[in-house]
Amino acid sequence: MKTIYLLLFLISLSSAFSQNTESVNKQYFHLKLKVLDVENHKSLEGTSLKLYTKNKPQEIDSSIIKNGYAIFKLEKGNEYELLVQFDEYLTQRANFNAACYLKDSSKVFCVSGIDIEHISKLSKQSNLIEASISMKRINLNDVFGVERIHYDFDKWEIRKDAWEGLNNLIQLLKDNPSIKVELGSHTDSRSDEVYNMTLSQKRADAAVNFIVKKGKIAQERIIAKGYGESQLLNHCKDGVNCSENQHALNRRTEIKVLGYKTNNKLLEQQRGTAISGARN
Incomplete structure (x- = not known):
């Protein structure tokens, strides 16, 4: 019996040592x-920040910008996504591929959507990354391009290599439901x-139909408009006489803000001015 107790003790001790070493x-x-x-x-005081990991879609941490900043503790080897929201501003997303340093030891992590300002060493196991993220205020008539x-x-049919750009637009509309x-x-x-x-109207219609059907975006939230040349x-x-690159600059897809909600009040352009073109 003593032998059994001793064996169990050694197993528990080994497990504790292993967990401690892992930590x-x-x-x-x-x-x-x-x-x-x-x-x-x-500084946008009061901005809401929500942290997610790719392998755990649910929120794992959150914070509010107070006194100029918020702090998160992230583990190397995990992939994180940060959702940043503030009233009257377009929601921002930032991605941390913290596992990329395993492929390249010279990197701490790979990040998009954030400007790194300073990195300092706290200990062998930890770094302090000071960074900033910029947010754009929503204004009626704001126009921005949609890439790819x-x-x-x-x-006018949607090609597969256009899915990424359209999926990004779907995400934008979901992140900014107003x-x-x-x-x-x-x-x-x-x-x-x-x-x-x-031709441009048919292309705009095809893109909007893709967004409405695939992204399940409400029909009334997005309007197709062909501008031709x-x-x-x-x-x-x-x-x-122009080069192909010069012509390509004019072949583009753009998004214009027609309306948004702030403090439960809807700001919207008057019908008959900016709202024109075919409704899908």
Whole structure:
């Protein structure tokens, strides 16, 4: 009987030692994060921050910006996503691929959406990362581009390589449930003006249909508008000799903010001005 008790004691001791060793071997970094207005660089006090891990979709930590910053403790080897929300501002996401240092020992982690300002060593197991994230205030008529939405020549069907850009837009609409937008499709000046207007409208319709169906976004939150060649970004109008890169600048997809809700009040453009084009 004593032998059995001794064996159980040794097993428990070994387990405790193993857990303790694992704890010692774990490495962490502390993120000291500021949230700033992208234009005036003022601190956005009261901003809500929610932390998630990729392997655990549920929220694991949260904080509010107070006295200029918030602090999170993150473990190296985990992948994190940070959701940043503040009233009247577009929600921001930041991604930490903390496992990337395993592939390249010179890296502490890989990050997108955050500006790293300073890194200091706290101990062998921990670093302090001081960083900031910028947020943009929502304004009516704000226009921003949507990358990686391409179409085959003379076609309007959504290609697979356009899914990433459209999925990013779906995420934007889900992160900002109060905004209404217009999706505008633009062409270069080549081909007939009327033809380009029709083609761009079909492309905008196809993109909006994809977003509504795949993203389950409410129909009334996004409107399709084809602009054809009517809003060129450079001098490449009919009859002007331009390079392919110059023409490509005009072939673009843009999002315009038509309305948003703040303090339970809906701010929206008047119908008949900015709200035009086909409703899907």
